[in-house]
Amino acid sequence: MAMVEIKDIKKTYHQGNVTVEALRGIDLTVDTGAFVALAGPSGSGKTTLLNIMGGLDLPDSGIVIVDNNEFSRMTQADLAALRLHKIGFVFQAYNLIPVLSAIENVEYVMLLQGVPATERHDRATAILDDVGLEGKYNRRPAELSGGQQQRVAVARAIVSGPAIVLADEPTANLDSKTGEGLLLMMKKMNKEKQVTFIFSTHDSMVIDYARRLVTIKDGRIVNDETK
Amino acid sequence: MLVRLAWRNIWRNPRRTLVILLAVIIGVWSMIFLGAILRGMEAEMLRNAMSNLTGSLQIHHRAYRDDPVVENSMADRDKLDRVLGISLGQGAHWTRRVRVMAVASNARHSGGVTLVGIEPEKEARISFIGSAMTAGRYLESGDKNQILVGRAFLATFNTKIGHKLILMSQDIHKEMASKAFRIVGVFSAESEAVEKQFVFVPLSQAAGMLKMGESISEISILLPDLDMTGTQETHMALKLTAAIADDTYCVETWQQLLPMMKAYLEMSGFFLYVWYGVVFVAMGFGIVNTTLMAIFERMREFGLMKALGMRPLQVVKGVVAEAFFLLVLGISVGNILGFLSVAAIARNGIDLSVLAAGAQMWGIPRKLYPEIWVQDLVVAGLVVLVLGVLVSVYPAVKAARFTPTQAMMKN
């Protein structure tokens, strides 16, 4: 079954009188439970594609279907609800709300979902333990290392029980050892909970972990291999 | 947790927050403080006006106010006494007067005055005269040809205590009546005009001179509480009118007796609220500006929140909640400061006698005791809170409009 179906997506950015064709016709189907890497040089369109898959940005043309929801028919509020309940995000940096502690950041999404306070707390603690942050619940983002921050972000992306996690260069700011730890963690979630993962990366180590590698260049898919 | 989030966001930039807070506090404080001074001034002016022989209510012959001559007097004083005894509540005072235009003269000078016949003890509880003596003595029951005059009167008539004064007026049969009095006391008043205008004699002597018998010109009533809106007086006037049940008598409130005062009070209340508006506009610009600044700084965060699935309306609520907290905090502190500063000066009052000469003309009292009106507090608080929340909606909507990607791009 397909978690993500994308058909002939095009996206052009206009900035002043400069026009950038970020995506020039992307077709992609990602199955439920997949663990996919999007690779490609800088500026090839990876972030744009992930944003479109997450409903953060709209394509100029083409069809996006995530978990059987066709985006073009949805309002902003519908998209927000879909993100809240079905999609987890991990960004390259600045993932966390600075005034909230680690555990509050994780609880925040559940709060928006309307999960009761005690359950929120229990689930947040459990997931922070899972990502190896026991005892650091009450630290603010500024008091955590980059790797720890990314782990909080991953914990937050998963805790709400999403169908799919979209991660944009999750390891880019991390040293290779920390990055590998994070990948192992995501892989574990993928196996245990059948969460679909799509992440963009430049990192060859990350690419090695992926079961499927999609390579983009100049806004087009140039290679798609399943290992 | 959303409350906690808003609270923490407020304190992310303490300096900026303190600046807004300070603006709100000073604004609210100035509203309360100036409001209290204005209300104190109004109350004092009204008290002065009432004590200047007006009272809360007066009863006259129907024709007296248009034509204040002795013929238009009230004969049935016993009936009025009975009605007032029953209808007025606890703590109310009333007194009878004869009041007529007269000419006063001595060897050196003569001039028009208002001759007021009073019941000394009762009058003292109602009008200023009881506590206004600066020389000699007040009238006593049993006095016969004694008269009280104002300080400025002495100078004009070039006379002094112990000297004689002849008063002339038309009696009830339209004949000239005159009587010699001896000055026993001198009073001072808020204005020289009053000191020159009124002379006071015992009620019975005035009535005798004018051949009025038991008749009187007016009854002045003072209710125990000051009601600047005149509501209690209006109610009392209706009640008395019904109880007297005789349309030769006419009961009027201070609002009817002093139409200028009524108009002045209404206008000054209106200007107070205009002032609130002005203060708010200044404050409102500050609130919008600083909130906008705070929001542009946190653009990325709003993008993140929306990416996580926060709906635009929730973003608006969050930002408005922050403004709400700030406003509540500022209003509270502003209120506390307002109360403290008003309490501090209310103990001794503000001495305005420095401006007295000029101020008297406008009826501004020499000493001022600020007064806080609950109504003003509520209006000030609501103006700041409601309008403050409303103006914060603009930056909040701006925050909600950031699309997640736009916001996240701004690295």
Ligand SMILES: Nc1ncnc2c1ncn2[C@@H]1O[C@H](COP(=O)(O)OP(=O)(O)OP(=O)(O)O)[C@@H](O)[C@H]1O
């Ligand atoms: N909001 C935008 N406005 C204008 N141009 C944009 C915008 N977002 C992306 N682009 C352009 O679109 C192209 C694709 O950008 P995108 O961020 O998707 O690349 P990427 O593969 O994620 O690159 P990187 O590996 O450096 O993150 C680039 O040329 C970029 O400059």
Ligand SMILES: [Mg+2]
């Ligand atoms: Mg990118």
